Amino acid sequence: MQKLLEKVESAHLKQNSPAFNIGDTVDVHVRIVEGGKERVQVFNGTVIARRGSGIREKFTVRRIVNNEGVERVFPIHSPSVVNIEVKRSGHKRRAKLYFLRDRVGKSVRLREKWSVKK
Numbered sequence: 694m695q696k697l698l699e700k701v702e703s704a705h706l707k708q709n710s711p712a713f714n715i716g717d718t719v720d721v722h723v724r725i726v727e728g729g730k731e732r733v734q735v736f737n738g739t740v741i742a743r744r745g746s747g748i749r750e751k752f753t754v755r756r757i758v759n760n761e762g763v764e765r766v767f768p769i770h771s772p773s774v775v776n777i778e779v780k781r782s783g784h785k786r787r788a789k790l791y792f793l794r795d796r797v798g799k800s801v802r803l804r805e806k807w808s809v810k811k
């Protein structure tokens with residue numbers, strides 16, 4: 694039964710799945726349909742959680758709008774998610790960054806991860 698489910702789900706997986714981690718600041722381009730029109734809206738913020746596997750994999754993005762925290766959960770393999778751009782990589786020591794919910798102002802920012810190029 695499990696192999697049958699994997700076979701059906703594999704047809705709907707995105708081939709070019711973006712490489713991003715928890716703590717990264719990302720721009721998520723989401724397709725929005727309003728009436729007969731279709732447009733792409735960008736939601737930018739910090740990835741605070743990632744869970745699930747396969748076609749059920751989701752990630753949570755958090756940002757501050759008008760001094761209010763806003764979180765959205767996006768399925769990675771959803772057709773409504775057009776693109777995910779990584780703006781900066783954050784240094785983190787945890788798998789879930791839920792502690793950022795209690796923080797305000799500059800303490801919300803994560804230290805940037807520096808990559809050493811050879």
